[in-house]
Amino acid sequence: MEVHDGEPGLFGSDGVSALRVLSEITASLADDDPAESPLERFLGTIVKLTGASAAAVRMITPDSDCMRLVGVVGLPVAVQGREHTVEVDCGICGAAARDQRVYWTNDLRLCAERTACDYFGTDCRRIVAVPVQYKGQLLGIYNLFLEADREIAPAVSLLLRVIGELLGLALENARLTRENLRVSLMNERQMLANEMHDSLAQSLHYMKMRMPLLQEAVRQHDEAGSSRYIADVNDTLGVAYSSLRELLTHFRNRMDPQGLLPALRKTVNGFYDKTGVVLDFINHVPDLALPIEQELQVFHIVQEALTNIGKHSRAAHARLILAEQNGRYAITIENDGKGLGGAPPTSPAGTRGETGHFGMNIMRERAKHLGGEIHFEDLADQGTRVCLTFPSSTQHRRAGS
Secondary structure (H helix, E strand, O other), rough: OEEEEOOOOOOOOOOOOHHHHHHHHHHHHOOOOOOHHHHHHHHHHHHHHOOOOEEEEEEEEOOOOOEEEEEEEEHHHHHHHHHEEOOOOOHHHHHHHHOOOEEEEOEEEOHHHHHHHOOOOOOEEEEEEEEEEEOOHHHEEEEEEEEEOOOOOOHHHHHHHHHHHHHHHHHHHHHHHHHHHHHHHHHHHHHHHHHHHHHHHHHHHHHHHHHHHHHHHHHHHHHHHHHHHHHHHHHHHHHHHHHHHHHHHHHHHOOOOOHHHHHHHHHHHHHHHHHEEEEEEEEEOOOOOOOHHHHHHHHHHHEEEEEEEEEEEOEEEEEEEEEEEEEEEEEEEEEOOOOOOHHOEEEEOOOOOOOOOHHHHHHHHHHHHHHOOEEEEEEEOOOEEEEEEEEHHHHHHHHHH
16 A cells, blocks of 8 residues: 655645634634534534545554544444444554554555445545644544545645644543543542431431330330330431431532532522522632632532521521632631521431531531631621631642642
C-alpha cells in the first residue's frame, strides 16, 4: 500500500484559512450543547471544513492491541459495523499510530477487503489518518474519507496534526470530567451509606435489642414492662422514619446547573414561601468560583442548615453570609430562633432525634471533603449560628504545588 506524508496539493487551489479552521474546531470542542457530543460536533465541523464525505475517531483500547471506533459522521452503517474494532497495526491507521505522523493513501484495497463493501474505491477514493495525542501520548487517530483523489499540501498536513492535538486535549478533559463525576458519585454513595448507618441502622439495632425484652415481659405478664418496651420501640421507629424522610429529601434536592450562586439565590428567593422565615442573603464574594465538586458540598451544607432552620428553629429571621478572608471562604448561616439547647441531638436510644441536629454529622463530613471545618453555636441573645470555613481554590493550588 502506498502512503504519503507531506506531498503538496489537497483541498483545492484556493487553500484553507488556518486561523478560521482552528477557530471553528476549537469552538466545536468547547461547545457544551448537551444535545450533541463533543466528538459529533468535532467530526461535523471538520467534515464541513475539509470537504470530506465522512470522518471517524478511533481510540486505542486499554490493552493497546486494537483501535475502537468511538465517533463517526457520514460513514455507511455497513462500514461502521465492520470497522468497529481494528488491529492497532492495521493499514494506514496503524502506520499513523505507529509513527505518530499524518498519512494518506488512495490504495484502499485492504479497507475494501476488510469491510467487503464497495464504498472504498467508489464513494471514497482517499483516506487520511491523523494521530490524536495529548502531551506526546498517543490516544488514537482520526480519519477523513474523501470522495476526490486529491493530495494534501504540507501546510494542511501540519494543520491536521494540530487539530489532532486539540482533539486529544478535549478527549483528555472529557476523561478527567468523567473520573471526577465518578469520584463524586462514589463519595455521595459513601456519605449516604454512612448516614444510613448513623440513623436507620442504629435505630433498627436498638429495636432489635428491645424485642427480646418485650417478648419476655409479655411472657411474664409484666404489663408495665411491656408498655415501656412498646413505647421505646414505637419512639425509635418514629425516629427512624423521620430520619429516612430527611435522607430522601436531602439527596433528592439537586443544585441549579448554572452553579452555586444561582442555586443559593433561588433557595433564598423561595425560602419565605416554604418556611415563613425571612432569609437575607449577604454576599461579599460576588466572583465566587469553585470546582463543581466543592460547589455541591457547599450547597448541600447550606441546604441542610436552612432545612433545620425552617423545621426546628422557630425563627422569624435568618441570614446567609458569604465572605472571604486570608485565603479562606467563610459561609455563615444564622437565625434568631430557639438555639441548639432546645433539644438533645440524640434520642435515649442513641439515635438521632427529630431535631435540627439530624444533619450535623453529614455536614461535618462534607466540610472534611472541602478541607475545612464547620462549627455550630448558640448566639448570646438567642438563635443559632453555623459557620463553614474552607480554603479558597487558590490556597488549594498552592498547597498542591
